[in-house]
Amino acid sequence: MNTSLRNETSWVTKGVIVYDIIVIILLLITSTFSKPMFLGLLFGSIIAILNFRLLAIAVNKTVTMPVSRAQIYYSSQYILRMTIMGIVLLVSVKAPHLETLGVAIGLLGPKFVILAKKLLIDKLKRKEA
Template sequence: MDIKVQQEVKEITKGICIYAIIIGIISLVISKQPIHVILGVVFGSIIAILNFRLLAITLEKAADMPPGKAQAYSGIRYLIRMFIVAVVLFVSVKNPNIHVIGTVLGLISTQIVIFIKKLIISRISRKEV
């Protein structure tokens, strides 16, 4: 994996871990069964990290392919990632020890971390100008 991509994946992974800790602390205060929510957040966050890494690998490989082949490859890899998410949600629904909402919060952690990172970067760049 390219060094820049690898560094970005590391930063997002750290952000997801921090997000999971924050959600875990909030669930201790709010939830009646915080351990189930925390297990869901951890489960969802691990899968979110896995999916983000798979996305990075897919994009790197697709960049070296001809356009048609890259589109087909990316589409298949997308379906694989969505299948993983579906399995995770199914397991979360079926397992009484894992809270579904915690799992969903973990699964969307990548998007939230990237959004917060971009928000912070845009605020910093505005102050510098």
């Protein structure tokens, strides 16, 4: 994997950990913290990080392929990642020791981390200009 892509995935992984800590603090403040919620958040976050890494590997590999092979490869990787997400959500619904809301919040972690980074960087660049 290329260095900038590795740095970005590392940054998002660290951001998801911070995101989880913030969510846990909010759950404690609102008195909605429970073991199933914590396990759901942890499970969702781990799967989200692994899913993000799979995306990075797929993108890295796709850019070196010819266009026709790249389309097929990337589409199959997309279907694989979405299938994993579906299975994770199905497991969270069926498992009594996982809170489905916690899993969903964990799965959304990378999205919120990337959006927060984009907003903060844009805000800082505007202040500097």
